[in-house]
Structures are given as C-alpha cells and as structure tokens.
Amino acid sequence: MALNEMRAETTAAVVERVVARYRRDPVNMLQILREIQEACDWLSPDVIDLLQAALGVPRTKIEGVAGFYSFLYTQPRGQYRILFSDNITDRMLGNQALIKRLCENLWLEPGKTSEDGLVSIDLTSCTGMCDQGPALLINNRAIPRLTATIIDEIAELVRNWTPLSEWPAAYFAVENNIRQADILLGACMKPGEGLRAARERTPSDGFKSSNMRSWREGLPSGISGPSAMLDEIKRANLRGRGGAGFSTALKWEACRNAQLQPGHERFVVCNADEGEPGTFKDRVLLTTCPDLVIEGMTVAAYTIGAKRGFIYLRGEYRYLLEPLNAVLERRRNEHLLGKDILGIAGGDFDIEIHLGAGAYICGEESALIESLEGKRGTPRNRPPFPVTNGYLDQPTIVNNVETYAAAALIALNGGDWYADIGTRHSAGTKILSVSGDCERPGLYEYPFGVSIRQVLADCGASDTQAVQVSGPSGVCLGVDEFDRRIGFEDIPTAGAFMIFNQSRDMFEVARNFVHFFQHESCGFCTPCRVGTSLLKNLMDKLHNGHGSPYDFAEIENLSQLLQSMSHCGLGHTACNPVLDTIEKFRPAYDKRMEHDQFAPAFDLDRALSEARQMTGRDDAGAHLHAPRTVLGEEA
C-alpha cells in the first residue's frame, strides 16, 4: 500500500494533523475535508466520526458539505481517480474516443469504480486546459494534451500501481501559450513597486474620504495614501473582469465605508475559481505573474483597510497551490506581505489560499464566500451585499484575478494612464482565452474594443461558423456579428473565446453547455434545480430523434421561467446557449424536428439498453426495432 505516501499514517493521525493545522475551526471545513481526502483517498464514515468529535459539529454539517462538492467523495472511488474534462473543446479534440479507450483498457465503465478498488473514471466540467486539451485530472492533478499513446501508458501505470510521483513529469506540464501580451501579460513590474507608488501617492483633491480606516490614515503623521489610491482606481474606470463589469472603485469604496461592528474587520478576496468553460486566463496569470495579482490584493487591502485576504483557487488548479504559497512566503520575507508591510508600523496584511473542490457555482461571489466559510456553496439572498456583509458577515470585496492584476498596475502607473487604454466605457485591456477551431489557441491580451474578426485572424481561425464569447453563460455569435467588439458597450466577457468552424454541429455545442449547467446547478432553488434538468432532458430528447415543434415551445417557456424565477445568475443564463443557437443556427435544430406532432421522450428500445448491456448483446434480435441501416446491411 505504498501508493499514497500518507498511507503509513493512520486515519486518526491524518484527521488530527489536518484539524490542528486549521486551528480546529469548522469555518475551514472544506479545506479540512479536502486535505484529509488527499491523504485518505475518500471521506469514510470513520473520518466523519473523527471530525465530528474533533470539530464539535454535527455529522449532518460535515456530510452536507462533503456531498456538495464534486471532488469530495463519501464513497470509495479508487486510489486513482480519473476525471476527464468534458468541455465542448475537449469533445472537439476527441476526448470521447480517449475515454472509451481508457475504459476498455481498464475494463471499466465511466462513473464506476473498479471492483478491486484501484481506479475510477468519470467526467468533470471544463478543467481550464482548453488550449491544450483533451485533458484529465488524476487525483486532482492535471494532465493536458492527451493522446491515444498517453492513454495506453496511463492504463499501464495504473495497472502496475505506479505512484503518481513516479509518473513521467512531462505528463503534468501545463503550457502558458501566451500568444499576445499587453500591459498585464507583458508586465515587468518589480514586486513592491506598485505598493510603494500607492503609499507615496497623495490625493489630487484633498482629504475626501473619512479617516481611521486604513493602515496609514490612522497614524498621526498619516499621509492619505489609501484614499488617493481609491481616487486612482476611480480615475482608471476599472471594471470587474469576472464578466459583470461592476465598478471596482465603487465596490472598494462601499467596503471601505462599511460600518464595522466591534471585533469585525474587512477582507480582500481574490476569485480564482475560474470555472466558466473555455476560460483559462487566471491559471496563466497565477502561473506567470502571481506577484502582480498578490500585489493588487495588497493594494486593495491598503485602500480599504483590510488585514486578511483569501485567494479562492479552483480545485482544478490544485497544482498551483505550492508555487503560490512559495510566492506568498517570499513576499513575506521581502516585507511585502505579513507584518509591517514596507516598514509601515501596523501595515499588516496576509493572504491564505483556499482551494475549491469542483463547484462552478462557487465563482458566484456570495457562494464563494459561503464556501470560504466551509459551507455548501449556495448563493446567498441579496441584499445585503458582501461589501457590507461578506466573509463571516464582515465587509468583504471579491474581485477577479485579472482585476487585481490591473489594480497593481494602476497603483504603479496611475488611473489616467489606465483610462487611456481601451475604450470610453471599457478602460484597459482584456485577456481572452482562445480555444476551439484555430491554429494558435492560447491567451490574447487586447485593449478593449478589439473586434471578433481581429481575434479570429490573429489566432489563425478559418472557415469559422460561430464564436461563443464568455462561455456558456455568455453569447454565441454568428458570422454576421464578427465585426462586433469586445467591451462593456457591446460584448462584455470574462474572457472565454471558443471558436467553432463550419463542420461543427451547433446543436451539440448547446447541448454540451446545457449538460454543464445541469451538472453545476447548486440545487437551492426550484426553477434552476428542476428546470436545468428538464432542459437537459429536452435537448437529449431532440438528440435522440424525438423532437417536434412542441419541444421548441417547451424550451422557450422554460427559458422564460429560469430567467425570471431563478435565485442567481446560473439559472438566469442557463438557457442562453439554447436561445442563441436556436436564433442563429436554426438548421441545426430543424434537423432534429423529426416529428410534426408531439412525440414522447420515452423510447422503448432505448429502455432495453440496460438489458442488452447485461446480456452482452447488440444484434438485431436484441432490439425492438433495429436501426434501418443495420437491416439494410443484413439484407
């Protein structure tokens, strides 16, 4: 049992070690569960018994959290847990054949664990490797650029019980693929430069903001660095890079001005839960310029007067945890983080990294905060908003990775410099994660205002049929819209840019996205929980050849309902890909209208598939009505 290095440790010792490391505080429940699972492969009833005692929380709380996250297992899932990324881009690169190949190699069905408890194979939502797919995760480690050869080698390594640490390192190499850099991806700011500039800055229009809120302002000799910094962010016209485009300055100011209860403090949170299928810019930013992001967070802390911050890193990027922790440690040693930053007495700010565990919904800021608090990632009822009632009910800003990186540059170069880049309502640059049908997938950073056509030309896309901008929750653009521009005035985006050429079936693209939303719905509200499942069933019904105009009307009614009744953005946008493709790629749907009148989704022959699988038969006699082509061949 040398497979897992922690195997020598007893379960009780693992639990004790992890719980102690997290100060026995149930607020760290998700991190505790995740780390225990890393050592024990799954969260057994024993683990939950031990945790219940060690943390003093009811079992229901532990099981409720463990049951919410895709990457936490309360059933044994094998010592090798393989999850294939199943974004549409992975599919276009042939992941289906590879999944089948690995399953056949290992005598396994997707979703099941091998009888010897060695391995399980399943699907997961986009893992952020779209520019180098098809990709998989094995025990939360990413393997991109899969080929049939690598799949065969993996099967061999698994069968031989080879520990992951002995697998070829080349498997796990993730490329950055920066194709076009601008101010962010090309930044050469030295660590601390932005902070120093922020500290030395004085306001252009006097002392406007109230004092006693930030590190510096409370001091007798205080210069007004923080309020001046806020002025610069205002002048920069920086808007949130997560896609919604909310004014960063307004958010920071609201948090800075929020009334503090006794014992409360302010928090800076970096949303690195990059879950939107097709997006991978945050992975590269955190790989190539983590200092820029962390410096931006520190600038934010300086501005709003926070002492603690979190980076919420998606579980798919687990491999970035150690490198990022090393950067944090180095910055502490350089007095850019921790106590008395830059030698300012009382200038304290430190950052903890929390890992997600496979839940797209945690990219929604209030769900992210719930998750940070060690709970199920369910979006909160709003108002109140996080700027006043965030982490532990205390004032909190949550910004995207790219937003903090931009803030660091604004600290260094000033707001006017930044506002001059891009367009009037969309200042600065935007990093696009380009994937799909093109010669050079990867990251492209442009000043806002770039046209779709320009991006397509730069990445070597030809014969393009459609571009899905900002992921499944964004918009699908057809050929006649390629002169539209990236920017809050026209097409806002979190950065995903998936390209589909004329050979692609846009119905299948939409169906993949609908499956994604169904899988990622948190289940809190009725319309999204049930509605996304109904929508998935309808799309599958069309796929299975039972479509009629009736189903179109149903899809439209459901869309309306999801948009008006859902609790959060996931439900509001879950129908977007379907509505967009129906409008713009109608022939792909018309092909599925095999019936004029309503036809039931239930298919008697399909219902026999389980019996066929059990008996190992697939001949004509095992079908109720054999497919016409098969009959033709037989005749």
Add this chain to the structure above:
Amino acid sequence: MSTNFMLDGQSIPFEDGQTIIQAATQAGVYIPHLCYHPEFKPHGSCKLCTVKVNGRQTASCTMRASAGMVVENNTEELNAERRALTQMLFVEGNHFCPSCEKSGNCQLQATAYHLGMMSPHYDHFFPNRPVDASHPDVLLDFNRCILCSLCVRASRDVDKKNVFALSGRGIKTHLIVNAASGHLADTNFTIDDKAAKVCPVGVILHKRNGFAVPIGERTYDKAPIGAQVEAVTEGV
C-alpha cells in the same frame, strides 16, 4: 409608526424590518409559498412567493418591504410561473396524492389546487428514494421531499439538534439525518420535536396515526389554502 407600500393596487402598511410576505400576511393578502414559515428565518428557495417589485421579480419572503414599493402578486403571469414551479416539484419527486396520508393536509397539493394546476405537465423523473421506517414514532418518506428545509431549520434553530440537513448538489440534493447509519432511529429525534411538526408535505409522518381524520374532512378540504390568511380581513 408604520409606512405603506402598494400590493396589487392595495395599500399595505408595514413595520420596519418586515418582509413583503410578512406585511402582506398581516394585511390578509395571501402570497403562495412553500419554504416560508412565519416562525423561521426565511430561506428563499422554493421561489413560489416570487412577486414583482417595481417590475423586477424577487422572493417576497426575503425582500424587506420599503415605503412606496409597487408590488405585483396575484397576476396571471406570476401565477402561471408559480404553477410551473409547482409542477416541477411534482415531477421531481414521487407524489401520489390519492394514496398519500398527507392528502388534504398537504401544502404542495393545496397550492397546486390554488394555482389551478390540472396536470404535472413535465415528464416525471421517478427518482429512487428509499423510505426510512426505522424510528419507532415517525416514518420518513423522502419521495415527497420538496427540499424546503423547514425541518432543517426547526431542528437546528428550535430543537437545537441538527437532526436534518441537505446534502448532494443540484438535482441530487437530498435530505439526510444526523446518524452514521443514515437512519432516523439512530438520531436523538423525538415526536415532540418542532421538526416533527413542520413538514409542509408528507415526508415526516407520525406512525399509528394514519387516516385518523378521513380524507374530505381535512384542513384544505374544508377551506382552500390562503383562506386562513384572507379571513383576517373578512368582515372589516
């Protein structure tokens, strides 16, 4: 001193801090709901109580009333959407009203009648949900669970026991009980718990009590849901 907002053209007084549904209920206006219960912290998950506030849809159980708000409630559009949500709840679980002990006392059934639901409309999911008959006094029939979390809140906030919780995610969200075995008998739940009395549907059923009141003579057989709320203003 109270101020007012407009609900379907009617002026509704409210006190500071009251939600729309609280103020409406006090004024004798019924807003359909399932996960809301006046004694517990609002959850806002069933979405049946959705109203339009100044043209924008929001759950009335979590939205605080404010002066001058213009709220739509009893409109064709909203009731059609509420009906669709009710249908969703019916197909998501296994609800067989004619044989259900809760028939006539069930808020889901009564709300469906109130909203004029004539069929489940959507294809049934027919989920496989085993029942839990382990407890000496109470049967749990998860087939009818609508995930309103009222038992969760009652057990946590009133009984201080945390007997119930939601686990899973999305369509796989389900109710769990606080025992390693997963059985109610192995928890400290008793029939006197508040949580034993709040289920709006037929999940938490008291044993040896079946059909004590015949169908036809039960709460919502006598008067439709909402009538109790509306009775407040009768004769005024």
